[in-house]
Amino acid sequence: MRPFAYGRPRTIEEATRVVADDGAMAIAGGTNLLDLMKLQVETPEKLADINRIGFGEIEDTQAGGLSLGALATNTATAVHPRVRADYPVLARAILSGATQQLRNKATNGGNLCQRTRCFYFTNVDQPCNKRDPGSGCGAIDGVAKLHAILGTSEQCIATYPGDMAVALSALDASVDIATANGEKRTVPVREFHCLPGDTPWRENVLEEGEIITAITLPPPVGGTQIYRKVRERSSYAFALVSVAAIVEMEDGLFTRADLAFGGLAHKPWHDPRVGEALIGQPPTSETIDRAADILLADARGFGENDFKIPLARRALHAVLEPAAEGAG
Amino acid sequence: MSDIISVNGTPQRLPDDPRTSLLDFLRQHIGLTGTKKGCDHGQCGACTVIVNGIRINSCLTLAAMHDGDEVTTIEGLGTPDRPSDLQKAFLEHDGFQCGYCTPGQICSATAMLQEIANDWPSDASEDLEGPPQLTGEEIRERMSGNLCRCGAYANIVAAIREVAEKSA
Ligand SMILES: Cc1cc2nc3c(=O)[nH]c(=O)nc-3n(C[C@H](O)[C@H](O)[C@H](O)COP(=O)(O)OP(=O)(O)OC[C@H]3O[C@@H](n4cnc5c(N)ncnc54)[C@H](O)[C@@H]3O)c2cc1C
Ligand code: SF4
Ligand code: FES
Ligand code: FES
Numbered sequence: 001m002r003p004f005a006y007g008r009p010r011t012i013e014e015a016t017r018v019v020a021d022d023g024a025m026a027i028a029g030g031t032n033l034l035d036l037m038k039l040q041v042e043t044p045e046k047l048a049d050i051n052r053i054g055f056g057e058i059e060d061t062q063a064g065g066l067s068l069g070a071l072a073t074n075t076a077t078a079v080h081p082r083v084r085a086d087y088p089v090l091a092r093a094i095l096s097g098a099t100q101q102l103r104n105k106a107t108n109g110g111n112l113c114q115r116t117r118c119f120y121f122t123n124v125d126q127p128c129n130k131r132d133p134g135s136g137c138g139a140i141d142g143v144a145k146l147h148a149i150l151g152t153s154e155q156c157i158a159t160y161p162g163d164m165a166v167a168l169s170a171l172d173a174s175v176d177i178a179t180a181n182g183e184k185r186t187v188p189v190r191e192f193h194c195l196p197g198d199t200p201w202r203e204n205v206l207e208e209g210e211i212i213t214a215i216t217l218p219p220p221v222g223g224t225q226i227y228r229k230v231r232e233r234s235s236y237a238f239a240l241v242s243v244a245a246i247v248e249m250e251d252g253l254f255t256r257a258d259l260a261f262g263g264l265a266h267k268p269w270h271d272p273r274v275g276e277a278l279i280g281q282p283p284t285s286e287t288i289d290r291a292a293d294i295l296l297a298d299a300r301g302f303g304e305n306d307f308k309i310p311l312a313r314r315a316l317h318a319v320l321e322p323a324a325e326g327a328g
Numbered sequence: 329m330s331d332i333i334s335v336n337g338t339p340q341r342l343p344d345d346p347r348t349s350l351l352d353f354l355r356q357h358i359g360l361t362g363t364k365k366g367c368d369h370g371q372c373g374a375c376t377v378i379v380n381g382i383r384i385n386s387c388l389t390l391a392a393m394h395d396g397d398e399v400t401t402i403e404g405l406g407t408p409d410r411p412s413d414l415q416k417a418f419l420e421h422d423g424f425q426c427g428y429c430t431p432g433q434i435c436s437a438t439a440m441l442q443e444i445a446n447d448w449p450s451d452a453s454e455d456l457e458g459p460p461q462l463t464g465e466e467i468r469e470r471m472s473g474n475l476c477r478c479g480a481y482a483n484i485v486a487a488i489r490e491v492a493e494k495s496a
């Protein structure tokens with residue numbers, strides 16, 4: 001690891017100031033940042049340990065939703081009684097990720113900001129436009145098994161690897177942000193992560209000096225909630241494809257279908273047209289195929305990850321057929 | 329820096345170089361070599377220790393981030409003369425071959441039993457809200473962060489199961 005200065009801001013104002021003015025990087029759980037610092041993918045000169053600025057609570061909101069503090073751990077979130085009762089898709093998504101030891105340290109803010117697992121990105125001897133702009137993309141003509149099939153660019157085909165944010169996208173949660181000049185703003189999770197475009201180094205909409213303070217969940221949405229993660233082994237692996245679904249049925253027809261997908265793109269993928277295609281329809285194989293056609297109309301594989309196109313379709317079937325039974 | 333960390337009940341001064349991981353601090357600065365380094369990247373669990381009652385990977389955290397915390401390592405769980413229940417069960421069930429992963433397995437399992445007592449669900453729990461069932465599948469999922477190169481898994485699960493059933 002390269003040498004760095006270490007500090008512990010005590011307030012959010014102090015934290016945003018050291019990040020904005022002194023170029024410090026925030027460290028929360030450290031499970032992603034320290035991993036990348038050991039590989040010299042990240043080489044901050046200063047670390048601001050934000051674990052003592054507050055924002056570790058999980059609290060009811062006035063609207064009847066739930067506010068998940070950015071510094072609350074993934075474990076504290078997944079085991080919270082209201083998350084288990086009212087937002088099971090979120091509890092399931094978190095529990096499907098990493099391991100208990102990692103979730104015990106990982107925070108909600110850090111989880112949203114975790115970097116891609118593209119192995120060209122994490123190997124400093126390889127070209128990568130995300131890590132080293134202009135150096136090229138090793139993955140496009142290389143080993144691209146984990147990579148994206150939707151929303152890719154000539155510059156970068158990496159995926160956002162997390163699980164939690166996929167459930168948050170289906171739930172239409174929002175991200176509360178403290179800005180460097182002492183203000184607050186809120187961004188829907190669905191708009192928090194970016195597509196790579198010509199700026200693959202930019203993974204989310206945070207501006208310099210901004211720190212996430214919380215994630216806000218809407219009032220309970222009910223329905224049948226499912227998180228299905230397809231991976232190479234049945235535990236402790238990143239998703240190849242994942243689906244978060246909140247489904248309701250009436251008289252054998254879909255009345256609600258909020259869907260988000262992981263492993264397909266540089267962000268949790270939410271295309272409202274996919275759910276809309278299901279509304280008012282029975283849960284037949286044909287209906288689900290039509291929804292999958294819409295989801296995958298612009299999908300493009302890069303050789304090794306071609307399998308993700310049929311896999312995403314099958315995962316959608318696997319989620320919606322039993323969900324329809326559960327919600328019937 | 330005058331920061332203090334408590335390790336197995338003994339206060340220790342935190343290192344001056346902020347780059348020191350909690351794992352390197354335990355092994356190299358205060359000589360507690362029971363905690364092992366496998367991958368140094370959060371992937372194997374050999375470095376698992378218990379901090380304020382919670383299990384974490386000591387390789388992916390800085391010692392400096394633990395000012396005021398209480399750390400328990402394998403040395404703090406028991407001694408050859410007075411082993412903990414899990415330490416005894418690992419011996420009785422041959423829950424290891426080379427033994428390299430064992431301190432991490434036992435620290436992890438110790439904290440895991442508390443998590444089950446807290447009714448925390450896992451990815452293997454059918455019901456998110458009820459108390460978890462003590463199935464082999466539950467134990468394997470909850471211990472998935474501890475790899476064993478020797479493949480002693482069957483006996484590790486048996487050892488944990490025995491202690492879990494006794495304490496349940
Ligand atoms: C072996 C392994 C397996 C894993 N498997 C999975 C998996 O299957 N699914 C999954 O979803 N994840 C997985 N993870 C990733 C894990 O979930 C993340 O490492 C973790 O969530 C990051 O949280 P943290 O608090 O440790 O972040 P840190 O490492 O502290 O920070 C990560 C980034 O976020 C920034 N940051 C942190 N907090 C804030 C904030 N409040 N505001 C603004 N920026 C902030 C930091 O500056 C840094 O850039 C795995 C990790 C490992 C090591
Ligand atoms: S896919 Fe993106 S992250 Fe991976 S090598 Fe290409 S530019 Fe880098
Ligand atoms: S050494 Fe920490 S997880 Fe492998
Ligand atoms: S006993 Fe050898 S690695 Fe587990």
